[in-house]
Amino acid sequence: MFEFLDFDCLDDGEITLLLCEKARADEKKGYVPAYKYTIIKDGFPAGKCDIRIGDNDNTWYGGHIGYEVFPAFRGRRYAAKACLLLKRVAAAHGMKRLYISCDPDNAASRKTAEYLGAKLVATVDLPETQEMYLLGDRKKCIYEWEI
DSSP states (O other), X not given: OOOOOSOSXXXXXXXXXXXXXXXXXXXXTTBOOEEEXXXXXXXXXXXXXXXXXXXXXXXXXXXXXXXXXXXXXXXXXXXXXXXXHHHHHHHHTTOOEEEEEEOTTOHHHHHHHHHHTOEEEXXXXXXXXXXXXXXXXXXXXXXXXXX
């Protein structure tokens, strides 16, 4: 049985991740448990991120980590800094590697994964059954980040 741990607030001295939701697994949809955060910079929401705990087809294609930095806060490596904080959560759950996926044309996300030291392991066509395919995505770059 999965148990959420106490990671309600993560801070590196520059950004803070404040927990918004502990999302339980949904086997029917293929969702693993997840922690969802708001990225805070100087008291303002700068973006959002999440970490998914466990492995299945969705974490292969969609990644264990997701992030979005709001336009006014881009270019300061806040996504990478958030990933480094999320790494603590993954390690506490015994995870040894994380997948980060992105669209092939998303240069900023690819740079974030590479900055972290993640290695591109595949560029894949999404299966027609994948939720992201149904939303219009067709390919994903999949990076593996050893933690």
